[in-house]
Amino acid sequence: MNKTKINSKQYAKLFLLEAISFLLIFSFVGAYIYFSYIRSVQDNSDQVLNSMVTRVQKDSETNIKQLTIPGPNSSTKGQNSPSSEGSANKNGSLSRPEGSGQDTIYFDKNGNIVNFYSLGLRIQTYENLYKKISGNLTSVQTIQMGGSYFRVRLIKLKKPMTVVYNVNTSFGKIRIMGKAQYAAVVYSLDSERYNVSAFRTVLFWTLMFAAFLSLVVSWFVTLRVMKPIMQSWKQQQDFVNNAAHELRTPLTIIQNKLEDLLRQPTKSVASVSENIVVSLSEVRRLNQLTSDMLTLAKTGSNMTKLDPKTVKINNFIKEVVEPYSEIAEAANKKFTEKISVKGNMTIDTRRVHQLIVILLDNALKYTDDKESIELKASRDKNSLVIEVSDTGRGISNEAKKHVFDRFYREETSGNRDTGGTGLGLSIAKWIIDAFQGKITVSDNSPRGTIFKVVLPQLKITKEK
16 A cells, blocks of 8 residues: 555656646747747838838938829829828839828828828828827837727938828819928738737647647656656565565574574583584575675676686686586486587676576576486587576476566475575576676476576777
């Protein structure tokens, strides 16, 4: 129950951390995109306004601006309508038709609109414009008029300009003149505000989708990241529990034997030698166990490194396996060797020696009287191949999956007759992994097990 709670808390903490990180990133990116877009729209409108100001100042240098206003029944092509101010201007002034969002408004010295005829119905929107902007002749302003927003720039003309209207009426052509000293260039923001609103909506739903996607991704990332962490944590817990169990047993035996000796203080050493022998045996077992545990503790770090040495591999392996002929004979078992490795190889002699000893010890422990053990050594290109087979008890298919796990023993009863610690094959697997080699476990025919190891030759690197 407690482990489940701890696991759930770890999952939740990592998930929230990743989800919040993704959301913050998307929020900052979304805000940057949005405000960059707003800035771009504003810069574009200001660029148009500046272009209009340049044209207006150029017009003012000619000192006159003529506009032709057609009559109500006129259909003469080429004449200017009120909604297309300046399109037929002799001085080349450009202003946009009504509804396009750009206008140039001229004022006299009192702030009255001079080109009111060309504005048509828009005059109602601009009638109070001068009052709103008359105090600022240096910068662009954003104002609201008639329910719409505009970017406006008020300028003082370099020279007073005469605005001339040629109005066609049913009574003939009427000429109207006005003197302009100021001009306001106006850019409607209606279309931009619509675009910004549409962009904001699209961006909002895009960020919502990104947020949902980030939650899904965070969950899968959490599962992927936490899986090896939880496996490692479980292995650590199992290792500690198994180590405590393995240490407790010999310590208990030693304690019991020593207490038994204390209860017999008058007896001679010879009469209690059995207790002493058992205690010493358990002490040796404790030494082996702590040595194995220390070796495995180093496997997860860079504390242990391979030490490459070039040796005559045939002689080296024979020296390692030579004592096992006598050991096997003493245990009433048959041991044979087939070593056919020629030439020199670069290996870590200490680790390969340890690997061979582990495999042979394991074979000896799990074979009975009159059964056989065989070691084969050969060379496959630049790799050393070692094969240890026996005709012993064999290993079940299920046990093969866990045979390299720490403290794993196939005997569910925890039988101690073999004298092993359950760490030997784990150390062997670590040595093989350090060589970037591989080990396989298969059934021997008709009975027993075969461990096959392939170790690539090491490269000697010169230290700087």
